[in-house]
Amino acid sequence: xxxxxxxxxxxxxxxxxxxxxxxxxxxxxxxxxxxxxxxxxxxxxxxxxxxxxxxxxxxxxxxxxxxxxxxxxxxxxxxxxxxxxxxxxxxxxxxxxxxxxxxxxxxxxxxxxxxxxxxxxxxxxxxxxxxxxxxxxxxxxxxxxxxxxxxxxxxxxxxxxxxxxxxxxxxxxxxxxxxxxxxxxxxxxxxxxxxxxx
Amino acid sequence: xxxxxxxxxxxxxxxxxxxxxxxxxxxxxxxxxxxxxxxxxxxxxxxxxxxxxxxxxxxxxxxxxxxxxxxxxxxxxxxx
Numbered sequence: 001x002x003x004x005x006x007x008x009x010x011x012x013x014x015x016x017x018x019x020x021x022x023x024x025x026x027x028x029x030x031x032x033x034x035x036x037x038x039x040x041x042x043x044x045x046x047x048x049x050x051x052x053x054x055x056x057x058x059x060x061x062x063x064x065x066x067x068x069x070x071x072x073x074x075x076x077x078x079x080x081x082x083x084x085x086x087x088x089x090x091x092x093x094x095x096x097x098x099x100x101x102x103x104x105x106x107x108x109x110x111x112x113x114x115x116x117x118x119x120x121x122x123x124x125x126x127x128x129x130x131x132x133x134x135x136x137x138x139x140x141x142x143x144x145x146x147x148x149x150x151x152x153x154x155x156x157x158x159x160x161x162x163x164x165x166x167x168x169x170x171x172x173x174x175x176x177x178x179x180x181x182x183x184x185x186x187x188x189x190x191x192x193x194x195x196x197x198x
Numbered sequence: 199x200x201x202x203x204x205x206x207x208x209x210x211x212x213x214x215x216x217x218x219x220x221x222x223x224x225x226x227x228x229x230x231x232x233x234x235x236x237x238x239x240x241x242x243x244x245x246x247x248x249x250x251x252x253x254x255x256x257x258x259x260x261x262x263x264x265x266x267x268x269x270x271x272x273x274x275x276x277x278x
Contacts, residue, residue: 033227040226044219049211058214062222065215069226070233131201138207156204 020085047093054097091168124184143190148183
C-alpha cells in the first residue's frame with residue numbers, strides 16, 4: 001500500500017501526461033486505483049456539466065456522475081479504442097441522461113424522433129449559436145427539447161463528428177445532419193420568441 | 199480563433215462541480231468497494247453452498263481433489 005502511494009507520488013506527473021487510452025490500458029493491467037483517479041480528475045467535471053445541462057437538477061446530476069463513473073469502471077474492458085476515449089465516456093453520459101429522462105417521463109418530447117414534424121426552411125449559421133451571449137445561450141438551451149439540446153451539445157461543446165454522434169444515437173449520418181439542422185432551427189425560433197421584445 | 203460559448207458554458211458547469219468532486223469520488227470508491235466485496239463473498243461461498251446442497255440431497259461432495267491432494271502429499275514432505 002505504502003509502496004503504491006510512493007510510486008504514485010513519484011510518477012504522478014508522468015502519468016498525468018499520459019494519453020487516456022494508455023491510462024485505460026495501465027488500469028486494466030494493474031487495477032491500481034490512481035489510474036482511475038486520473039481519468040476521474042480529467043472527466044468528472046465535464047460529465048457533470050453535461051448531466052446538469054440535461055437533467056436540470058444539481059442533485060440528480062451528482063448522482064448521475066456517480067453512476068456513470070461506476071458504469072465506466074465496470075465496462076472499461078469493453079472500450080475497444082475505435083473512437084476517442086472522451087467520445088466513449090460522453091456516449092455513456094448522454095445515454096445515461098437520456099434513459100433517466102425517459103424513465104421520469106416528465107418531458108415527453110425528450111427523444112421523440114421528430115424529423116417529420118418541422119418544416120426545413122433555412123440553414124442557421126453556426127456563428128449564431130457559438131457567439132451568443134452565455135446568459136442567453138443558457139436560457140435558450142433550457143427551453144428547447146432535451147433531444148435537441150443533447151445533439152447541439154455533442155456538436156458544439158464536444159465537437160464530435162457526425163459519425164460519432166450517429167454512433168451514440170444509433171442513427172445514420174444523414175439523419176444526424178437533419179437532426180442538427182432542425183435543432184438549430186428550434187434554437188433560433190426559441191431565441192426569437194424569448195428575446196425579440198428585449 | 200472562433201468564439202465558442204458552448205465551451206464557456208461547459209467550463210462554468212465544471213467550476214460548479216469543483217467543490218463536489220471529492221465527495222462524489224468517495225461515493226464511487228465506496229460503491230465499487232462494496233460491489234467487489236460482494237463479488238469476493240460469492241466467489242468464496244457459492245462453491246460451498248453447492249456442496250451443501252449436494253450433501254443435503256443425499257449425494258456426497260466431490261472428494262476427487264482431496265484424494266489427489268493426499269496422493270501428492272507424502273508423509274515427510276522434504277524427502278523423496
